[in-house]
Amino acid sequence: MRLRALLDTDALGLKLLGGEDELDRTVRGVMTTDLRDPSRYLSGGELVLTGLAWRRNAADSEPFVRILVQAQVAALAAGEAELGDVPEDLVVACARHRLPLFAVHESVAFATITEHVVRQVSGERAGDLAAVVDRHRRMMTSGPAGGGPDVVLDLLGSDLDLRAWVLSPTGRQVAGPKDAEPALPAEVCAKLAAEHLAATRTGRRAPHRVPVGPTTYSLFPVRGRGPLAPTAAGARAAQGQAAGREVRETALSGWLLVVEADAGDWAEERLDLLYGVTQLIAVERDRRDAARTVRRRLAQEVLELVQTGAAPAEIAARLRVAAPVLLPGLGAAPHWQVVVARVEWADGDGQTGRIAQTLLEEILVDPHATGPEQSDRIAVAHTGEEAVALVPLPAVSTEHDGSEAGVLAEALLEAVREPLSAGLDGDGRVTLGVSAAVHSAEGLRGALEEARHARRVAAARPGRVCAAGHQELASHVLLLPFVPDDVRRAFTARLLDPLRDYDRRHRAELIPTLEAFLDSDGSWTRCANRLHLHVNTLRYRVGRIEQLTGRDLSRLEDKLDFFLALRMS
Numbered sequence: 001m002r003l004r005a006l007l008d009t010d011a012l013g014l015k016l017l018g019g020e021d022e023l024d025r026t027v028r029g030v031m032t033t034d035l036r037d038p039s040r041y042l043s044g045g046e047l048v049l050t051g052l053a054w055r056r057n058a059a060d061s062e063p064f065v066r067i068l069v070q071a072q073v074a075a076l077a078a079g080e081a082e083l084g085d086v087p088e089d090l091v092v093a094c095a096r097h098r099l100p101l102f103a104v105h106e107s108v109a110f111a112t113i114t115e116h117v118v119r120q121v122s123g124e125r126a127g128d129l130a131a132v133v134d135r136h137r138r139m140m141t142s143g144p145a146g147g148g149p150d151v152v153l154d155l156l157g158s159d160l161d162l163r164a165w166v167l168s169p170t171g172r173q174v175a176g177p178k179d180a181e182p183a184l185p186a187e188v189c190a191k192l193a194a195e196h197l198a199a200t201r202t203g204r205r206a207p208h209r210v211p212v213g214p215t216t217y218s219l220f221p222v223r224g225r226g227p228l229a230p231t232a233a234g235a236r237a238a239q240g241q242a243a244g245r246e247v248r249e250t251a252l253s254g255w256l257l258v259v260e261a262d263a264g265d266w267a268e269e270r271l272d273l274l275y276g277v278t279q280l281i282a283v284e285r286d287r288r289d290a291a292r293t294v295r296r297r298l299a300q301e302v303l304e305l306v307q308t309g310a311a312p313a314e315i316a317a318r319l320r321v322a323a324p325v326l327l328p329g330l331g332a333a334p335h336w337q338v339v340v341a342r343v344e345w346a347d348g349d350g351q352t353g354r355i356a357q358t359l360l361e362e363i364l365v366d367p368h369a370t371g372p373e374q375s376d377r378i379a380v381a382h383t384g385e386e387a388v389a390l391v392p393l394p395a396v397s398t399e400h401d402g403s404e405a406g407v408l409a410e411a412l413l414e415a416v417r418e419p420l421s422a423g424l425d426g427d428g429r430v431t432l433g434v435s436a437a438v439h440s441a442e443g444l445r446g447a448l449e450e451a452r453h454a455r456r457v458a459a460a461r462p463g464r465v466c467a468a469g470h471q472e473l474a475s476h477v478l479l480l481p482f483v484p485d486d487v488r489r490a491f492t493a494r495l496l497d498p499l500r501d502y503d504r505r506h507r508a509e510l511i512p513t514l515e516a517f518l519d520s521d522g523s524w525t526r527c528a529n530r531l532h533l534h535v536n537t538l539r540y541r542v543g544r545i546e547q548l549t550g551r552d553l554s555r556l557e558d559k560l561d562f563f564l565a566l567r568m569s
Contacts, residue, residue: 001026001027001117001120002023002024002025002026002027003022003023003024003025003027003047003074003075003100004023004024005120006027006047006102006113006116006117007023009116011108011112011116012104012108012112012113012116013104013105013107013108014077014102014103014104014105014108014113015102015103015105016100016101016102017086017091017094017101017102017103018091018094018095018099018100018101019075019094019095019098019099019100019101020100021098022075022098022099022100023100025074025075025100026045026074027045027046027047027074027075027117027120028044028045028046028074029043029045029046029047029117030046030047030048030049030113030114030117030118031046031047031048031049031073032048032049032050032110032114032286033048033049033050033054034050034051034052034053034054035054036054036060036063036064037064037067038067038068038071039067039070039071042068042071042072042073043071044071044072044073045072045073045074046071046073046074047073047074047075047076047077047113047117048068048073048075048076048077049077049079049104049110049113049114050076050077050078050079051078051079051081051082051110052078052079052082052083052086052087052090053082055087055090058087058089059089061087061089061090061092061093062089062093062096064090064093065090065093065094065096065097065099066093066097068099069097069098069099073099074100075099075100075101075102076094076099076100076101076102077101077102077103077104077113078090078101078102078103078104079104079106079110080103080104080105080106081106085103086101086103109286109287109290110286110290111283111286111287111290114279114282114283114286115280115283118276118279118280118283149166149174149175149280149281149284150175150176150177150178152175152277152280152281153165153166153175153176153177154177154178156177156259156277157177160270160273162259162260162261163177163259163260164176164177164257164258164259164260165177165184165189165257165258166222166255166256166257166258166281167189167192167193167196167255167256167258168193168255168362169193169196169197169252169253169254169255169256169359169362169419169420170193170362170363170415170416170419170420171186171189171190171191171192171193171194171415171416171418171419172189172362172365172415173189174255175281184258186415188212190415190418190419191210191212191418192210192212192217192219192256192258193256193419194418194419194421194422195208195210195219195422196208196219196221196256196419197252197419197420197422197424198422199219200221200254201424201427206219206220206221207219207220207259207263207271207274209262209263209264215260216261216262217258217259217260217261218258218259218261218262218263218264219256219257219258219259220256220257220259220274220275220278221254221255221256221257221278222254222255222256222257222278222281222282222285252343252355252358252359252420253355253358253359254285255281255282255285257274257277257278257281259274292361294325295325295326295378295379295380296357296379296380296381298318298321298322298325298326298379298390299322299379299380299381299388299389299390300381300382301318302315302318302319302322302379302381302390302444303381303383303388303390303448305318306444306445306448307448309445309485309488309489309569311485312440312441312442312485313441315441315444316440316441319336319441322379322390322392323392325379326378326379326392327392334392334393335392335393335437335438335439336390336391336392336393336437336438336439336444336447337391337393337407337434337435337436337437337438337447338388338389338390338391338434338435338444338447338448338450338451339360339364339388339389339391339407339412339432339433339434339435339451340386340387340388340389340432340433340448340451340452340454340455341356341359341360341363341386341387341389341430341431341432341433341455342356342385342386342387342430342431342432342455342459343355343356343359343428343429343430344428344429344431344459345427345428346427346428352385352386353382353383353384353385353386353387354382356382356385356386356387356430357380357381357382357387359387359430360380360387360389360432361378361380361389362416363412363413363416363432364378364380364389364391364407364412365378378391379391379392386452386455388448388451391407393437407434408434408469409432409433409434409454409458409467409468409469409472410467410469412432412434412467413432413465413466413467416465417465420464420465421463421464421465424464424465428464429459429463429464429465429466430464430465430466431455431458431459431465431466431467432454432455432458432466432467432468433450433451433452433453433454433455433456433457433458433467433468433469434451434454434467434468434469434470435447435448435450435451435454435470436450436470442484442485445485445488446483449567450470450473451470453473454467454468454469454470454472454473455468457472457473483568488568491564491565491568492565492568492569495549495551495561495562495565496511496565496566496569498548498549499511499514499545499548499549502544502548508541508544509541510541510544510545510548512531513527513531513538513541513542513545514545514562514566515566516530516531517538517542517553518559518562518563518566522553522554522559524538524539
């Protein structure tokens with residue numbers, strides 16, 4: 001299809017910002033990305049869709065556009081939802097390199113554009129591929145009554161005599177043919193997911209062929225946020241080049257299509273058909289991801305309120321908004337638990353909050369449940385390095401041993417440990433911490449601290465996938481949830497406000513120095529090395545802290561007071 005045809009479709013909400021002379025370019029595929037360098041996934045001729053998350057400042061636009069031009073993409077379409085409009089520096093960079101640039105209105109989902117392009121490109125292919133893929137597309141987009149990806153898999157069975165399933169990266173069955181009896185066993189799902197994660201992480205080309213007993217399964221990656229390759233050869237080549245952070249994130253967030261057949265000797269046309277089906281399933285994946293936006297935003301707002309020490313009444317008001325969204329028909333605000341997750345890579349890459357968010361959303365779903373419905377009750381936010389889930393509990397009952405029911409740390413990992421361990425082997429770790437249930441906004445700050453502390457306990461254990469719950473904690477963290485917010489504020493203000501005021505006036509960094517000193521257990525040498533200071537400079541700063549607060553950091557009681565004040569601030 002031609003770029004010009006995109007502007008003729010009002011439903012796509014595209015506005016041309018530059019490149020009018022290049023509108024006769026041919027579009028051969030579509031790719032959604034927020035990577036700073038997506039070149040390894042590009043084979044030429046793509047319409048690239050981006051939400052602009054890669055852009056930190058104006059200087060980022062020029063190298064990003066240059067990479068796209070070198071990859072010979074057809075055009076760039078930038079969403080307006082993140083920044084309100086397309087930055088001028090991106091418009092200038094595209095004009096300089098003669099790259100057509102479209103703006104995507106915030107009301108239009110990337111999945112809508114992807115589906116339209118896939119449909120048009122597929123329609124231009126010859127023979128059975130176009131006909132079968134188009135049948136699947138029409139069935140998938142016919143609404144809830146159409147059955148979504150399950151119907152696609154049913155049609156694979158009726159058209160090509162292939163039994164197939166869609167699995168999450170943890171081995172949960174997302175979709176399967178309605179007449180598949182017996183169902184794919186849970187242990188087989190776990191093994192296939194583990195093989196898929198390991199193969200993707202090491203860069204092996206798809207399809208991955210996995211023998212399980214007398215049966216061979218072929219695994220095709222379904223990327224909700226990645227390349228939608230126009231041909232089987234292009235898909236395999238792109239995957240063969242993949243490495244680094246992008247491969248890790250793809251492995252831990254993407255679905256996989258499992259086909260009960262050995263695709264090793266399939267013709268290119270048959271492989272093309274299966275890749276066409278994965279593109280359609282990827283559209284459904286993107287649609288479901290988009291549906292999580294409201295829940296993620298609610299979680300992010302609550303997290304920010306809790307972390308900034310907002311008044312309990314303000315947090316409670318936000319929870320009242322969240323409760324009907326997460327538990328429709330409940331009527332009253334439920335109890336809540338907090339779950340914190342972190343993904344850590346061997347090379348120290350710290351920007352893992354987004355992938356931890358996607359992974360935690362999956363882990364919190366009952367592994368024995370099929371379909372996406374349970375994920376509609378999960379709200380997960382993320383920071384730079386961690387994901388934080390706000391889990392609503394309709395009611396909190398008591399188990400036989402006296403503990404409160406709810407999310408249990410080890411139970412979360414029981415079904416996902418095998419595939420995740422295989423996917424992370426030699427490269428990374430996943431650690432989780434789970435708080436106790438709280439029944440009010442006042443308890444959320446303590447619950448967050450408790451979950452974070454539990455995650456640190458889990459991180460101290462061996463293994464690739466570890467979790468710890470509130471039951472395992474025995475420290476000051478257990479006391480903090482019960483300290484009233486007004487007492488917290490008075491306590492921390494009395495100790496820390498003189499230091500904060502001094503830092504604001506003199507940029508003396510007394511608060512960071514105090515944190516480092518306590519984290520170093522009062523060791524002058526370790527603390528000085530950590531802060532890259534001379535020991536005499538460190539002694540001067542600590543002396544200033546003691547002078548401003550009237551405390552003595554050589555006394556255990558004063559150290560403990562400062563430690564608690566920092567934890568509660």
